[in-house]
Amino acid sequence: MPKKQSTASKKARTDAQQGAKFTTAHREHSQAQGVHAPRTQCASSREEYLNELWDANDVPEMAKVCLYELADGFPPDHYWMDCTVTYSMEALADTVGLDEEAVEFSIDIAEELGWIKDRTDTSLTLRYPQQDLEMWVAYLREMESPMTDPARYEEKKKRLAAEVASLRGDPKITAQLLRDTARSLGYM
Numbered sequence: 001m002p003k004k005q006s007t008a009s010k011k012a013r014t015d016a017q018q019g020a021k022f023t024t025a026h027r028e029h030s031q032a033q034g035v036h037a038p039r040t041q042c043a044s045s046r047e048e049y050l051n052e053l054w055d056a057n058d059v060p061e062m063a064k065v066c067l068y069e070l071a072d073g074f075p076p077d078h079y080w081m082d083c084t085v086t087y088s089m090e091a092l093a094d095t096v097g098l099d100e101e102a103v104e105f106s107i108d109i110a111e112e113l114g115w116i117k118d119r120t121d122t123s124l125t126l127r128y129p130q131q132d133l134e135m136w137v138a139y140l141r142e143m144e145s146p147m148t149d150p151a152r153y154e155e156k157k158k159r160l161a162a163e164v165a166s167l168r169g170d171p172k173i174t175a176q177l178l179r180d181t182a183r184s185l186g187y188m
Contacts, residue, residue, distance in 0.1 A: 016139075045083075046074045052128060058113060063106035065096050067115055070126060084118065084125045 053059065053067055069092060073085030089107075093100040107124070110116050114129030140146065147153050182188045 046071055049074075049126065049128070053115070056113075056115075056129075059115065060106065060109060062098060062102055063109045063113075063115075066092060066098070066103055066106045067110055067126070069096050070116075070124070074126075082117075082125050082127050082131075084123055086123045088122065 049071055050068060053064055053071075056064075059067075070085050070087060073087070074083050089100050089103055093103040096103065098106070107116065107119070111119055111124075114127070116124045116126055118125040179188065
């Protein structure tokens with residue numbers, strides 16, 4: 001966490017501790033203070049999103065093309081990454097030149113990988129995967145006493161380590177292992 005935070009960040013953090021969503025609270029407090037990015041930053045947000053998307057090796061090409069098209073829905077005054085856009089599966093399929101089912105699969109993949117969230121039949125929110133991860137990790141680290149029962153916590157931590165060591169020392173056949181083997185042999 002930075003040493004000096006904006007008033008909007010402080011208020012949003014307090015709201016988040018009381019159960020509100022940090023990003024939503026921060027956006028609301030920033031807007032209430034009249035904090036708006038210049039129009040040029042909107043293009044930058046979209047460009048940063050597309051740049052990150054292009055470099056994402058785990059996102060199939062068809063999903064990237066669908067997300068690229070959806071990124072055109074960024075509002076001109078948008079300055080925050082979580083961006084809700086409206087869409088229709090039929091129109092998106094027509095616009096990108098894919099079958100509707102291929103678009104549906106592509107959107108499912110993007111959602112599973114964390115590139116979109118809050119999906120409905122007519123809208124979804126574009127985001128970076130794990131975009132809030134550093135914030136939540138920082139909050140966890142800053143907690144003064146996160147453990148209510150240190151002995152129980154240590155016991156669970158040791159049991160986890162022991163079970164993983166057992167699995168790695170005497171591997172079992174798992175669905176993941178079967179998929180990986182089939183993929184390495186060219187069956188998938």
